[in-house]
Amino acid sequence: MTKMPFVTVVIPARYGSTRFPGKPLTMLGSKPMxxxxxxxxxxxxxxxDVLVATDDKRIKETVEGFGGQAVMTSGSYRTGTxxxxxVARLRRGDFFVNLQGDEIPLQPELLADLIEPFLTSGxxxxxxxxxIDSTExxxxxxxxxxxxxxxxxxxxxxxxxxxxxxxxxGHVAATELHxxxxxxxxxxxxxxxxxxxxxxxxxxxxESLEQLRALEHGISIKVWETKRASxxxxxxxxxxxxxxxxxxxxxVKLELAPSRAAHGK
Numbered sequence: 001m002t003k004m005p006f007v008t009v010v011i012p013a014r015y016g017s018t019r020f021p022g023k024p025l026t027m028l029g030s031k032p033m034x035x036x037x038x039x040x041x042x043x044x045x046x047x048x049d050v051l052v053a054t055d056d057k058r059i060k061e062t063v064e065g066f067g068g069q070a071v072m073t074s075g076s077y078r079t080g081t082x083x084x085x086x087v088a089r090l091r092r093g094d095f096f097v098n099l100q101g102d103e104i105p106l107q108p109e110l111l112a113d114l115i116e117p118f119l120t121s122g123x124x125x126x127x128x129x130x131x132i133d134s135t136e137x138x139x140x141x142x143x144x145x146x147x148x149x150x151x152x153x154x155x156x157x158x159x160x161x162x163x164x165x166x167x168x169x170g171h172v173a174a175t176e177l178h179x180x181x182x183x184x185x186x187x188x189x190x191x192x193x194x195x196x197x198x199x200x201x202x203x204x205x206x207e208s209l210e211q212l213r214a215l216e217h218g219i220s221i222k223v224w225e226t227k228r229a230s231x232x233x234x235x236x237x238x239x240x241x242x243x244x245x246x247x248x249x250x251x252v253k254l255e256l257a258p259s260r261a262a263h264g265k
Contacts, residue, residue, distance in 0.1 A: 008093035012080035100183030
């Protein structure tokens, strides 16, 4: 019998945030945001373990209150990747997924879209992209963009609207050209610990994007495309919109449930 890889999902969740203090505990409908993220990760069939890595007892108590696992991580961390690496030194796992605490998958299969191909790819590190269909998102600095080569390896990540179409005066989002980068990564354990030990790069600091540290130091990042939706909360102004989208998604899921049950799905 082939041994199944042990895949640990770590959700870094800090309380302090310049733009949105206490964001993980923000209520989205009847649940705090961190619970939405945690439950979707735990429901993925390829995930062996899920835990929240936090610096705040309020977050830890909230997670344990809904039956989740949480660990307190000490010290000052540059990024969520560094917080995940501390967990990797303390907990078992062949592979580690860094799922950002404000990236809410609407389906557990979103994680499978990353984990499944990564496990057979031989890649050092992986992530997901999704086509951008909104010119507003293309120019939104909170929305990270990614460009890849023909082998699916990341060339660059940026908050800027990359690539720029020189001859398009309107700089609109183009099909099969512009892609959003989703807030989750998967690493082999050894690569995760290697990245943590590296000094911060100039590009990483300029863009405030942790994945650029890996690229600057020659670690390749494989990027797979997903069609599945996720929701992201960047600012307090996003809460009402995200809550409504979650409500509508849950309503549609309930409507479809009898039909799926009737067909044995």
